[in-house]
Amino acid sequence: MDTQPEPYTPVRWHWFYKQTADGRDSWKPFSTEDSQILEEAHTHVQHVGGDDEVVVATEGRRYDVRLKERRRYAVYWDQAPSEVRRCSWFHKGCKEMYFTPYTEEISDMLEDAYMISVSLDEWKRNFELPTGETVILHNPKLITQYQYISLECPPSPSERTQPRTLKRGVENISVEIPQGEPDTVDHLVFMVHGIGPACDLRLRGIVQCVNEFRSAALALTKSHFSCGDDEKAVGRVEFLPVNWHRVLHGETTGVDRDMERITLPSISGLRQFANDTVLDLFFYNSATYCQTIVDTVASEINYLYNIFLQRNPQFTGAVSVAGHSLGSLILFDLLTNQKTGAESTNAEQNGQHDEDLGSSSVSDSTSCESLEEALMRIGMEEHLRILQREQLDIESLMLCSESDLRNLGIPLGPCKKILNYVKKLKHRSVYQTGNHPSHTEERNSPEIQSLIRERRPKTSAIDYQHFDVGIGQVSINYPQLSFHPRAFFAFGSPIGMFLTVRGLKRIDPNYSFPTCSSFYNIFHPFDPVAYRIEPMILPPDVEVAPMLMAHHKGRKRMHLELKEGLTRVGSDLLGSLRTVWQSFSQLPAPALAEGNDTTTAVCTAEEMETSPVEQEEKKMMQVGKLNGGRRIDYVLQEKPIESFNEYLFAIQSHLCYWESEDTALLVLKEIYGNGDCKSPQQ
Numbered sequence: 001m002d003t004q005p006e007p008y009t010p011v012r013w014h015w016f017y018k019q020t021a022d023g024r025d026s027w028k029p030f031s032t033e034d035s036q037i038l039e040e041a042h043t044h045v046q047h048v049g050g051d052d053e054v055v056v057a058t059e060g061r062r063y064d065v066r067l068k069e070r071r072r073y074a075v076y077w078d079q080a081p082s083e084v085r086r087c088s089w090f091h092k093g094c095k096e097m098y099f100t101p102y103t104e105e106i107s108d109m110l111e112d113a114y115m116i117s118v119s120l121d122e123w124k125r126n127f128e129l130p131t132g133e134t135v136i137l138h139n140p141k142l143i144t145q146y147q148y149i150s151l152e153c154p155p156s157p158s159e160r161t162q163p164r165t166l167k168r169g170v171e172n173i174s175v176e177i178p179q180g181e182p183d184t185v186d187h188l189v190f191m192v193h194g195i196g197p198a199c200d201l202r203l204r205g206i207v208q209c210v211n212e213f214r215s216a217a218l219a220l221t222k223s224h225f226s227c228g229d230d231e232k233a234v235g236r237v238e239f240l241p242v243n244w245h246r247v248l249h250g251e252t253t254g255v256d257r258d259m260e261r262i263t264l265p266s267i268s269g270l271r272q273f274a275n276d277t278v279l280d281l282f283f284y285n286s287a288t289y290c291q292t293i294v295d296t297v298a299s300e301i302n303y304l305y306n307i308f309l310q311r312n313p314q315f316t317g318a319v320s321v322a323g324h325s326l327g328s329l330i331l332f333d334l335l336t337n338q339k340t341g342a343e344s345t346n347a348e349q350n351g352q353h354d355e356d357l358g359s360s361s362v363s364d365s366t367s368c369e370s371l372e373e374a375l376m377r378i379g380m381e382e383h384l385r386i387l388q389r390e391q392l393d394i395e396s397l398m399l400c401s402e403s404d405l406r407n408l409g410i411p412l413g414p415c416k417k418i419l420n421y422v423k424k425l426k427h428r429s430v431y432q433t434g435n436h437p438s439h440t441e442e443r444n445s446p447e448i449q450s451l452i453r454e455r456r457p458k459t460s461a462i463d464y465q466h467f468d469v470g471i472g473q474v475s476i477n478y479p480q481l482s483f484h485p486r487a488f489f490a491f492g493s494p495i496g497m498f499l500t501v502r503g504l505k506r507i508d509p510n511y512s513f514p515t516c517s518s519f520y521n522i523f524h525p526f527d528p529v530a531y532r533i534e535p536m537i538l539p540p541d542v543e544v545a546p547m548l549m550a551h552h553k554g555r556k557r558m559h560l561e562l563k564e565g566l567t568r569v570g571s572d573l574l575g576s577l578r579t580v581w582q583s584f585s586q587l588p589a590p591a592l593a594e595g596n597d598t599t600t601a602v603c604t605a606e607e608m609e610t611s612p613v614e615q616e617e618k619k620m621m622q623v624g625k626l627n628g629g630r631r632i633d634y635v636l637q638e639k640p641i642e643s644f645n646e647y648l649f650a651i652q653s654h655l656c657y658w659e660s661e662d663t664a665l666l667v668l669k670e671i672y673g674n675g676d677c678k679s680p681q682q
Helices: 032-048 104-120 206-224 255-262 268-274 278-284 287-311 326-334 341-366 371-377 379-388 393-399 404-408 412-435 437-443 446-452 495-500 558-585 589-606 612-619 651-652 661-673
Strands: 014-021 024-029 055-058 063-066 071-074 082-087 089-092 125-128 133-138 142-146 163-167 184-191 236-242 318-325 464-468 472-474 487-489 517-523 633-635
Touching: 032 055, 032 082, 055 393, 082 104, 089 104, 104 133, 125 633, 163 268, 184 287, 184 326, 184 661, 206 236, 206 318, 206 661, 236 287, 236 651, 236 661, 255 268, 278 287, 278 326, 278 612, 287 326, 318 326, 318 661, 326 487, 371 379, 371 393, 371 412, 393 412, 404 412, 487 661, 517 661
Parallel strands: 184 236, 184 318, 318 487, 487 517, 517 633
Antiparallel strands: 014 024, 014 082, 055 063, 063 071, 071 082, 089 163, 125 133, 133 142, 142 163, 464 472
16 A cells, blocks of 8 residues: 655744854844744735835844845944845755755745655655756755766866755754743843953953843843743843943044054054053043043943833833943943932033033133134134135134034145144133132033033043042043933942042942942952952951852852861861860869860850851941942852962953853842742752
């Protein structure tokens, strides 16, 4: 009796996007949920038609896919658009590790040939692709592709390649399909990077590192936080990167061009690395570039926040900020200078009055010298007629850029001289006004501060302000954020060192951020850049170790438990030996004296070991108001291999936070708290 052929079942399509890393292209699958949404939108477009582009939000609404264009665009950061494919057939060479999807046209051709073979139960059929390769359908499980061989110029035996393996359907290839993300966003966190464009040892940028941190947090949210039987009650935490290095080293500031002109040609690789990374520390201590960095961070955060609210109109959660290395110091200074609602209202009212004073002071100082006198002073009077034709005076000339003057027909050399003189004139007028005791309010007015930011000299002295709370920082105009952060997380932070260098020895225990109630200083024990905060708040005679962060698997690392166990055994043994030695060395004494000796021995044993209750009291001790009275310093548990040589892993320990599940777990615990959600038993 002839067996009936298996009925044909349509293939299940899955959507992929191309990803380029280290010069290599690879294809990554969308999550099952995103792929289904894309497929439904594609089916709808096929039935309805029309010329309008259809945009589908994917990957937590961080990317938009344009269906007709077949492109994927990033929403929150600059990234080249990537190709998107609707895939059903895949191929892989003998030396390749991953399957590559065919185009939709070739996939349709392969599917038609496969359907005919299944329906007729006819195999070992040849099928030629438009590219010239030949596909042989041996059986439903074995399909191969052979390269095109020219009869005029056949390849040599060494040039012949093995046939490629073809697979039908995403379920038949070894690919990890990412899990979908909940639609509900419970919390939003902005993450600011530190020095340099690379954030880890793999030289990845802030976007890639935040993506990995977000993935780790998403997995921990699903495994550690649940609210009873309703798993959908807990959504997710969105992490968005904030990039300020690109603006500082971009064409706007021109700092890279200036550094390139003075950099020696020897050891160019090392010097370029120093210019891209280490110099960011010096830039932040310069009043000129510190203003640029702070403005960039604040404006980028506010910009991303507004876009996020537009794309997530149902969002009702709180917002936090996190900074790594120098990024944490930037956020610390920024949060220190935030204003509450009442302070912002008073500042706006006073700012309007100061603006009038500032305008008059600038006008008075600049009106002392006319445009003609200024041009004659630098030998540029030949361009006076051009400037007068455009109705320019000294004040309006201060607002012009080099491109503005070039558009008027003034050559490059005279442009540089005119702008350099105007810049010196503006610098002199602003700072002379600010140095006079009677112009204190004028110097702090928004208009004067705006002029200082727009045209600061290339080099300027560093001025530190010490406020009532004793937090010293560069004297610049700190912008305001569009929200009040709930928490501030500092990873591998040099805040303590910078405050000490600024002359601050102690932080007032009553000090707290004006708009942020929580502050966590998280560091690796071998991180050479990290410094503590609690010793600057506590009295000098109080010494307390940082809080040891919990492991994400719910227990302390084994080598740390062994170390503590050996230390405890040694302490107990030493206490016992001391007690025995005292009993032998002392002469017989009355019963009352023996009782005193016993009491002394017991006290000695108590001194050698602290009770768990006292240890818990140290954890719950009050540490100022910077974190609402809670502990501030939190230390990660080092890995067993790291404990062998702490110097060898020093650099890696400073860059480990992006991949640290323990760090992500602490952030999630602060965000979700205890409340109704609880961690599962480990």
